[in-house]
Amino acid sequence: MDVLISGAGVAGPALAFWLSRFGISATVVERAPSLRTGGQAVDFRGEAHLSVLRRMGLLDAVRAAATTPRDMVFRGVDGRERARLPASFTAGEVEVLRGDLSRLLHDASAADAEYVFGDWVTALHDDGAGVDVEFARGRPRRFDFVVGADGMRSGVRRLTFPDYRPRFQGYYFALWPADGDDRDLTCAPGVLSAPGWVLFKxxxxxxxLPDELIAPDVYFDSISQVRMPSVSSGRVTLLGDAGYGSTLGGMGTGLAVVSxxxxxxxxxAGGDAFARxxxxxxPYARGCQGNxxxxLAPGTRLGMWVRDRVFGFLDKAPVFARMDLRAATAIKLPEYARVR
Known part of the structure; x- marks a missing residue:
């Protein structure tokens, strides 16, 4: 069996790793010329996330690359502290830079999977027995299945479900390289900013707006969600943010690895694999989605006051602070027979 995976972020290399363990050939195509470095901190929380990393033999390596979680400090435009979001609430059990995690997953799968950088899928032709795939630069190839693991702006999703658009949640964000403490936040109604990023209503x-704001080292996008009746069509399916994305929702990385x-x-296992x-x-993915x-940036001064009071309770009410664990652990992982 030959599977094409579009996207070499987190979900794609994680899938390539497991496919090889189950004796399935994987090819990963990535539009970027190389692995993306840096990026925001992402985290894993709860036994479902950690169990998959443990089964991959990567939990210790992820912990070794972990960042040091810090409180997020919310300040008014006058510089005075208004509230503090505890690190115990934001960072999960282990927090790591997205680029470091992507590198770990790539290195763990590269010996068994084919990686093609600097190319992308331009057309899919599913005849029921396989999928003929056309690429922007490479020669056409045929695969048994195709998986779009290419993020919120998934090209595979656009080709397979051309009428679908992610649901806009009323906010935008921008990221760029900057010096300074990105956990020291300045807030006003509907706006939250720090060195290197801004979130606004x-x-x-x-x-x-254009799909992306093109400027040197700046990324601009909407806060959106992907909620589809089905993420599969024929021999093509979606994985991670491409199928169940929730921009900055907080659990997308763990969800991608579990999925x-x-x-x-x-x-x-064969048969109707996509349906299973x-x-x-x-249901697990939809429970992990949020806006x-x-x-973080309520649109009124009253909303900001309520936010600040809620944040003040988090350290005092650990059960409330860890309600996210209910969503992160709301899945029973099957045991699958591995070839290696």
Whole structure:
């Protein structure tokens, strides 16, 4: 069995790792010329996330690359501290830079999977027995299955579900390289900023803006969610943010790693693998989705006051502070027979 994976961020290399363990050939195509470095801190929380990393033999390596979690300090425009979001609430059990995690997953799968950088999928032709794939630069190839693991702006999703658009959640964010403490935040109604990033409320829908704001080292996007009746069509399916994305939602990385394990195991089991994958991962993924905009940058002064009071309770009410664990652990991971 030959599987094409579009995207070499987190979900794609994690899927490539598990496919090889189940005796399935994987090819990963990535539009960027190399692995993306740096990026924001991402985290794993709860036994479901940690269990998959443990089964991969990567938990110790992830912990070795972990960052030191810090409180997020919210300040008014006058510089005075208004509230503090505890690190215990934001960082999960282990926090790591996205680029470091991507490198670990790539290195763990590169010996068994084919990686093609600087190319991307331009057309898919599913004839029921396989998928003929056209690329921007490489020669056409045929695969048994295709998986879009290419993020919120998934090209595979656009080709497979051309009428679908992610749901705009009323906020935008921008990221850029900067010196300074990115956990020291300045806030006003509907706006939150720190060195290297800004989050702001806006009624302008994404359709009236370009997909990305192109500027040196700046990334600009909407806060959106991907909620689809089905993430599969024929021999093509979606994984991670491409199928269940929730921009800055907080649990997308753990969800991607868990979903990759399930998808690979179901493909190895044969039969109607995509249906079983969706039945298990779909409810779990939707429970992990959220909109951080109103939580972090409420649009009114009253909303900011309420936010500040809620943050003050988190350290005093650990049960409330760890409610996210209910969503992160709300899946029973199957045991799949591994080839190696």
């Amino acid at each position: 806006s009624p302008v829908p994404p359709e009236l 990759a394990y399930v998808l690979a195991g179901e493909l190895a 994958y969706e039945a298990l991962v779909g 951080p905009g109103p939580f």
